[in-house]
Amino acid sequence: MINDFEQAGNCNSNLYFDNAATSWPKPEAVYKAPEIQMRQGCGNPGRSGHTRTLEADRLVYRAREAVAGLFRVADPSRIIFALNATDALNIALKGCLGKGDHVLYTSMEHNSVLRPLGTLRRDGVITTTLIPCSETGFPDLDFLEEAYRADTRLLVINHASNVTGTIAPLQKMIQSAHRRGVMVLLDAAQTAGTIEIDTGALELDLLAFTGHKGLLGPTGTGGLYVKKGLNLKPLREGGTGSQSEIDLHPESMPERLEAGTLNNAGLAGLIEGLAFIEQTGIAAIREHEVEIRAYLYQQLQAISGIRLYGPADPGSASCIVSFTLDNTDCGEIGYILENNYGILCRTGLHCAPLAHKAIHTFPTGTVRLSPGYFTTRADIDYLTGALRDIAKLAAG
Amino acid sequence: MAESCYITFPTTYYAIRAESVLKTQPYSFKMIPVPRSISSSCGTAMRCHCEDLAAIREILLQNSLELEGFYRLEEIGLRVPEVEEIHFDQ
Numbered sequence A: 001m002i003n004d005f006e007q008a009g010n011c012n013s014n015l016y017f018d019n020a021a022t023s024w025p026k027p028e029a030v031y032k033a034p035e036i037q038m039r040q041g042c043g044n045p046g047r048s049g050h051t052r053t054l055e056a057d058r059l060v061y062r063a064r065e066a067v068a069g070l071f072r073v074a075d076p077s078r079i080i081f082a083l084n085a086t087d088a089l090n091i092a093l094k095g096c097l098g099k100g101d102h103v104l105y106t107s108m109e110h111n112s113v114l115r116p117l118g119t120l121r122r123d124g125v126i127t128t129t130l131i132p133c134s135e136t137g138f139p140d141l142d143f144l145e146e147a148y149r150a151d152t153r154l155l156v157i158n159h160a161s162n163v164t165g166t167i168a169p170l171q172k173m174i175q176s177a178h179r180r181g182v183m184v185l186l187d188a189a190q191t192a193g194t195i196e197i198d199t200g201a202l203e204l205d206l207l208a209f210t211g212h213k214g215l216l217g218p219t220g221t222g223g224l225y226v227k228k229g230l231n232l233k234p235l236r237e238g239g240t241g242s243q244s245e246i247d248l249h250p251e252s253m254p255e256r257l258e259a260g261t262l263n264n265a266g267l268a269g270l271i272e273g274l275a276f277i278e279q280t281g282i283a284a285i286r287e288h289e290v291e292i293r294a295y296l297y298q299q300l301q302a303i304s305g306i307r308l309y310g311p312a313d314p315g316s317a318s319c320i321v322s323f324t325l326d327n328t329d330c331g332e333i334g335y336i337l338e339n340n341y342g343i344l345c346r347t348g349l350h351c352a353p354l355a356h357k358a359i360h361t362f363p364t365g366t367v368r369l370s371p372g373y374f375t376t377r378a379d380i381d382y383l384t385g386a387l388r389d390i391a392k393l394a395a396g
Numbered sequence B: 001m002a003e004s005c006y007i008t009f010p011t012t013y014y015a016i017r018a019e020s021v022l023k024t025q026p027y028s029f030k031m032i033p034v035p036r037s038i039s040s041s042c043g044t045a046m047r048c049h050c051e052d053l054a055a056i057r058e059i060l061l062q063n064s065l066e067l068e069g070f071y072r073l074e075e076i077g078l079r080v081p082e083v084e085e086i087h088f089d090q
């Protein structure tokens, strides 16, 4: 057994299997750009007239264009920036739902969807129906077909589960909703930057993304795509640098849904993450992740006592594998992986309690391994070697 | 007397988008803080030669930009200039 305490919890370790929480490493330019932005681009976007402000405005515009490019959105004014996916999901849900609306959502949703919906339901604003998911995390499409009501306004879909990686059958679900005139909100927290999303072809209404996972950017960045013609009620109002004499928030996008100074330093980093994805090609990123996930899945399958969750087919999942080891506590496995092997992963419920109910791992959870574009086969070999040791110990 | 024309925008987003669209066009222009004698929603305006105004407006509209107003100002240094608002048919 390798007992490398030096490596434990050390961010220089290459043995990072928690990309579903936040991606690491980032492309070199992502680290550098925020510093350059803070040192040289000190203007507040939209607020003053000097050249630094203009530079800051240009930076925000470039970030918007880059995100629009990734999601194939023709009009960048439909992309608004927010703190992260959670913030974007709150803006979307609270901005589009009103008294009496009925909402459909799946078991795979994250707490960033479940909790805003829970509050709106508790306050008597909306009613909801949960679309159950299979043991591998796929939503029950027959159930969905029967779940629509005359007052159904929105279907929320988690593009890929952060527990099992399961990719939702987007096209079918969107078509089903649109046939009834129901809008679709996609939570792309786990897929933006690693799986192609063409908002135009999919005819998505709303898409929430976060900057610090697959987009390889800094934390504190994220946003929302809002389809043309859809006017959300702003969650926050305040300074925009425009129409200052009026005491109502501007209605024009993107300012409509952005109040206060944006995270310019973060957006500078996000631009570099997006540039890396564009240069590398999202198809190449996906290909690598499919291969790595297939290899990991296959290696884990061979270890006795390990139970795997989520689809066996790597083409049906993002780069995540969740497992449990018979008669062992998930948290304990995570602890040993870090302390004895320097391997970082996440254990427990992953902010998605209903997903764990669907796959029958509630309330104890799973060990979640989420490799990324920078993970190699050698990294997987080291990880699975460690898990073989642990499984042997557990079997006594 | 020297004069310039100004285009104003409803939001910063459109001001920067206008700049980005015009960068590849053969017109000289500059993004500047909106002169105090003009009222505008957004703090940044585009200054251009008055003889180019109609053509620039055309290009921006073709690119689905939202524009707010068009103005002609005398360039008289720090003194408050005469402002003429320019109206286009349609």
Ligand SMILES: Cc1ncc(COP(=O)(O)O)c(C=O)c1O
Residues within 6 Å of the ligand: A020, A021, A084, A085, A086, A087, A109, A110, A112, A158, A160, A161, A162, A187, A189, A190, A210, A211, A222
């Ligand atoms: C499916 C899903 N939705 C939403 C989020 C929230 O993302 P963030 O924490 O960046 O707001 C996450 C990740 O934490 C996620 O996995």
